[in-house]
Amino acid sequence: MKTVLPSAVPSDAQIVDVREADEFADGHATGAVNLPMSEIVGRLDEIDRDRDLYVICLSGGRSARVCEYLEHRGIDAINVEGGTSAWRAAELPMEIPGI
Secondary structure (H helix, E strand, O other), rough: OOOEOHHOOOOEEEEEEOOOOHHHHEEEEOOOOOHHEEEHHHHHHHHHOOOOOOOOOOOOOHHHHHHHHHOOOOOOOOEOOOEEEEHHHOOOOOOOOOO
């Protein structure tokens, strides 16, 4: 599985955040789409297979498991190392409701 630091994610990347909806609502990488790990199996058709896919969660564990699942189904995926915590620490653009 390929892994990249948050700073290596292109600004126009396809980012799938696999945290649950309430976690996603607390703040997420700008442009990320929420496909919770618990729903990923039924929502694979929402992934654009013609673009690089970056998968993110809170710290990198869930996204790594989702990347493995996707790769077993022939979908290349890149895990964002350190997840949203590292994204926030790197001061990368985020969408935070109410701010």
